[in-house]
Amino acid sequence: MTYIESDESDDPTAKHPIPLGGIGCFKDRLKEIMSGAGARGFARASGLSEGAIRSYLSGETFPTLDRLAQIAQANNVDPMWLAFGVTSIIEDDIYAYVPLYDARCSAGDGAWNDRCKVLVQLGFTRYSLRKKGLSPSDLACLRVDGDSMTGLLEDGDTVMIDQSRNTLEGEGVYVVLLDDHLYAKRLQRQFDGSVLIISHNKEYQPMTVPKDRLAELQIVGRVVWAGGWV
Structure with missing residues (x-):
């Protein structure tokens, strides 16, 4: 800037x-x-x-x-x-605003920390969030970078994550921080305790995080919404 x-x-x-x-x-x-x-x-x-x-x-x-x-x-x-000195009535009663950060989910460099800038606030109706059991204070948005999830999440799509759901609670799409890189991937727990990191694009091979390295897999939050241009 x-x-x-x-x-x-x-x-x-x-x-x-x-x-x-x-x-x-x-x-x-x-x-x-x-x-x-x-x-x-x-x-x-x-x-x-x-x-x-x-x-x-x-x-x-x-x-x-x-x-x-x-x-x-x-x-x-x-x-x-x-x-x-007054707060917008529409913001209080109808809409909640979720920050869109400049961090991107990618297979390259990425970061998720306090140094990330808020690009804009995205408005969602409080009713729609409440219907899904979501609390606005737990939510954050960021954009997808790359084609590893194409067919489900396209390059440039925006995803909303629920940061309160930062443990693997079942198979689903999560934003994870691994080796200082951000990924939006499907996580699947295996019988041996390891976790499979799956790309929707079949050209990308799944990655396995063994049980003894799960501490290195930081789940930022579960993806609860995605949107992008058609």
Whole structure:
């Protein structure tokens, strides 16, 4: 993410779509999400200039809608709360938002840790999640990379995982971390206690994790939903 040294679109003489007063105090909410971080580091993380952030903190200017959304998305907060101090009614009552991370399930390099960035929040109805017994706080989304699961999961598809289901509870598709690589694979427990890692694409041979190496197989979560372009 890049940043620039000035923000002409945040000129104090420009008419902004949201009044500077708002509900409550925007600059106080901005300070709250900064959690003591300096203006320079926070600006870099948000993809804005340090000058713009300092201007917002002083109350001299207010971000335009696109920059407000950019700050909110970079810091995983509700833009309605950031702007006005209120939470979207639609988010509370109808929709739950599940983060889509920039980590990808692949047969190559991958990682699943706190350094992963949230690209966007995907909206799902709370009713549909509740019907499946899913808790929004346990869910995360990431994208499939490669063709090892083609026919079931295609390259670029998005999968939702339930991170509370991080043990092998029965045959199913899981996202696993093995040898510092992420995989979306079907797991199947064998009679000898080993686990078979199966690709849907028959061109890929199954991998066996012996019983004495199961500690090296980290299950991130069970895949509970998948979607992609037709």
